[in-house]
Amino acid sequence: xxxxxxxxxxxxxxxxxxxxxxxxxxxxxxxxxxxxxxxxxxxxxxxxxxxxxxxxxxxxxxxxxxxxxxxxxxxxxxxxxxxxxxxxxxxxxxxxxxxxxxxxxxxxxxxxxxxxxxxxxxxxxxxxxxxxxxxxxxxxxxxxxxxxxxxxxxxxxxxxxxxxxxxxxxxxxxxxxxxxxxxxxxxxxxxxxxxxxxxxxxxxxxxxxxxxxxxxxxxxxxxxxxxxxxxxxxxxxxxxxxxxxxxxxxxxxxxxxxxxxxxxxxxxxxxxxxxxxxxxxxxxxxxxxxxxxxxxxxxxxxxxxxxx
Amino acid sequence: xxxxxxxxxxxxxxxxxxxxxxxxxxxxxxxxxxxxxxxxxxxxxxxxxxxxxxxxxxxxxxxxxxxxxxxxxxxxxxxxxxxxxxxxxxxxxxxxxxxxxxxxxxxxxxxxxxxxxxxxxxxxxxxxxxxxxxxxxxxxxxxxxxxxxxxxxxxxxxxxxxxxxxxxxxxxxxxxxxxxxxxxxxxxxxxxxxxxxxxxxxxxxxxxxxxxxxxxxxxxxxxxxxxxxxxxxxxxxxxxxxxxxxxxxxxxxxxxxxxxx
Numbered sequence: 426x427x428x429x430x431x432x433x434x435x436x437x438x439x440x441x442x443x444x445x446x447x448x449x450x451x452x453x454x455x456x457x458x459x460x461x462x463x464x465x466x467x468x469x470x471x472x473x474x475x476x477x478x479x480x481x482x483x484x485x486x487x488x489x490x491x492x493x494x495x496x497x498x499x500x501x502x503x504x505x506x507x508x509x510x511x512x513x514x515x516x517x518x519x520x521x522x523x524x525x526x527x528x529x530x531x532x533x534x535x536x537x538x539x540x541x542x543x544x545x546x547x548x549x550x551x552x553x554x555x556x557x558x559x560x561x562x563x564x565x566x567x568x569x570x571x572x573x574x575x576x577x578x579x580x581x582x583x584x585x586x587x588x589x590x591x592x593x594x595x596x597x598x599x600x601x602x603x604x605x606x607x608x609x610x611x612x613x614x615x616x617x618x619x620x621x622x623x624x625x626x627x628x629x630x631x632x633x634x635x636x637x638x639x640x641x642x643x644x645x646x647x648x649x650x651x652x653x654x655x656x657x658x659x660x661x662x663x664x665x666x667x668x669x670x671x672x673x674x675x676x677x678x679x680x681x682x683x684x685x686x687x688x689x690x691x692x693x694x695x696x697x698x699x700x701x702x703x704x705x706x707x708x709x710x711x712x713x714x715x716x717x718x719x720x721x722x723x724x725x726x727x728x729x730x731x732x733x
Numbered sequence: 734x735x736x737x738x739x740x741x742x743x744x745x746x747x748x749x750x751x752x753x754x755x756x757x758x759x760x761x762x763x764x765x766x767x768x769x770x771x772x773x774x775x776x777x778x779x780x781x782x783x784x785x786x787x788x789x790x791x792x793x794x795x796x797x798x799x800x801x802x803x804x805x806x807x808x809x810x811x812x813x814x815x816x817x818x819x820x821x822x823x824x825x826x827x828x829x830x831x832x833x834x835x836x837x838x839x840x841x842x843x844x845x846x847x848x849x850x851x852x853x854x855x856x857x858x859x860x861x862x863x864x865x866x867x868x869x870x871x872x873x874x875x876x877x878x879x880x881x882x883x884x885x886x887x888x889x890x891x892x893x894x895x896x897x898x899x900x901x902x903x904x905x906x907x908x909x910x911x912x913x914x915x916x917x918x919x920x921x922x923x924x925x926x927x928x929x930x931x932x933x934x935x936x937x938x939x940x941x942x943x944x945x946x947x948x949x950x951x952x953x954x955x956x957x958x959x960x961x962x963x964x965x966x967x968x969x970x971x972x973x974x975x976x977x978x979x980x981x982x983x984x985x986x987x988x989x990x991x992x993x994x
Binding site for chain 1: 774948
C-alpha cells in the first residue's frame, strides 16, 4: 500500500541512460529541431533522428506517401544531408536539448555502414547508433541486409568494430520468425534491438492502373502494424536478453504499455507524431499514470511482465 | 507554435460542391499571414487518420476561415462537420506570400479554390491590383464578391465559357500584361499547370511571380520530407525544399519544374 507517488521512469537501453522509456521512430521526427517548435522535446527519453548515410542522398521522386486504412505507406527514400551535413547542421541544436540522441545509420555496403559509424562515434551528443538494415545490399545484388540472419550479423559486426557507442539494429518485420534474427544481431555485438521497421507494402490506383508511389513499393506504418510488431517484440524478448526499443502503431500509452509488457524496455512513437505531435508526451504521462494505478514503483517492473 | 482546438462557428455550402468553414482560433488567426495554411484533423475520420492542409481564406478578430471542395474521403467527412464542434488545428504553417512595398501592381491569378488565399492576400497588400480568376465552369468561380468588396476589379475565364472569357485564366494574364503600363507582380494559387504557365510568363516578361504550390503533405512542419520540391539555389545548384515549411510560396525562378512524364 506504499506505492510511490512518482514511479521511477528512467531506463537504460544498452548503455543509453533515458529519463523515461519514450523516444521517437527514425524518419518520423526529422532531426528533432522541427518538432522542437511544437513540443518540449527535452521531455523525451531520447531523440532518434532520420537515417543518415555517408553522403547526402536525394531520396525518391514524388509521390512519396499514400494514406491507407489504418496507416500510411511511405517511400521517402531516406533523403538526408549525409553524415558531415548532419553533424554540422543539426548536432549543435540537438546537443542543446540535453536529451540522448540516437542516430539512425544506413548504407549500401558494409564499408559504408562502418564508415558512417566511425564518423559519428566521437561526435559529442551522439548517444547511440541505430542501424537500418532494411536497405538493399548493393554488392549482394540488392537483397536487404535485414532479411537474412547472416547478412544482418555481418552489418552489425561491421558497425560494432568501428564504434564504442551502443549499437542498435532496427530489425525488419518481414521475416518468418524474429528469434533467429534477434539472436544473430546480439551474437554479432548488438547492445539493444529496435523492433520493428515498416512492413513492405504497396498501393495501386485502379483508375490509372499505376502504383500510387513513384517508388512502386514503400513501408506500411501506423495503427495497422501495431499487433504485428507486438508479436515480433514478444518473440525477440523470448530469444534474447538485451533491451528492446519497440515501435509500430503507438498512438497512446495503451500500445506503448503493451509493448513494455511484451518485453520492451523502451518504446518509440512514429506515425502518430504526424497526426498529434504531443503523442510522445501523452505516452510518457500515460505510462506514469498506469504505473501509479497499478502500484508499480518502476517502469522496469512492467518490462516482460506478461502473465501466461 | 500552437496546436489548438478550434470551435466551428459557421459551416455552409457555396456553389459547386465548395464549402466555407469558419473557426474560432485566436492563437492562429492572430499571427496568420496570407499564403499560410492550417493543418486540420478531421473529426469523424478514424483517430489515426492524417491531418489535411488548407489555405487560410480569412483571418480576423480571432476567427479563421477556409474554403474547400469535396474531393475525397477527408473533405467528404469534413463536409458533415456540425457548427459548435471542436476541430484540432496546427498553424499558421508555411512561409506565405510576401507583402510588397507598393511599387509594383499586384496581379492575382487564381484557379478554383486557389482564390481563397488570394482573398486574404488582397486584404493585406498595400496597393490594389486586379484578380484574374479561372475555373472549369461558372460554379468554380469563388469569392468574386470578396474582391469586389475590397475594391479589386475581377476578370474571369471559364473553360466552358459559362462566365467571362472562354478558356484558361492564363489568356487573361496574357491580355493583361500586354495592356498594362504599371510594373506588375504576380501572385498565383491553383493547379500546377496554371502555376507553371504563370511562372513562364513572368520570367518572359521580367516580373516576379509568387506561386503557391499544392503538394500532398503529411507532417506539415518540415519533418517527414513527403512534399519536397526541387528549387534552384543562389549558388547555381539545386536543393530539395519542403513545400510545407520552406514554401508553399516560391518565386517562379526558384522552381525546377519536373519534366513532363
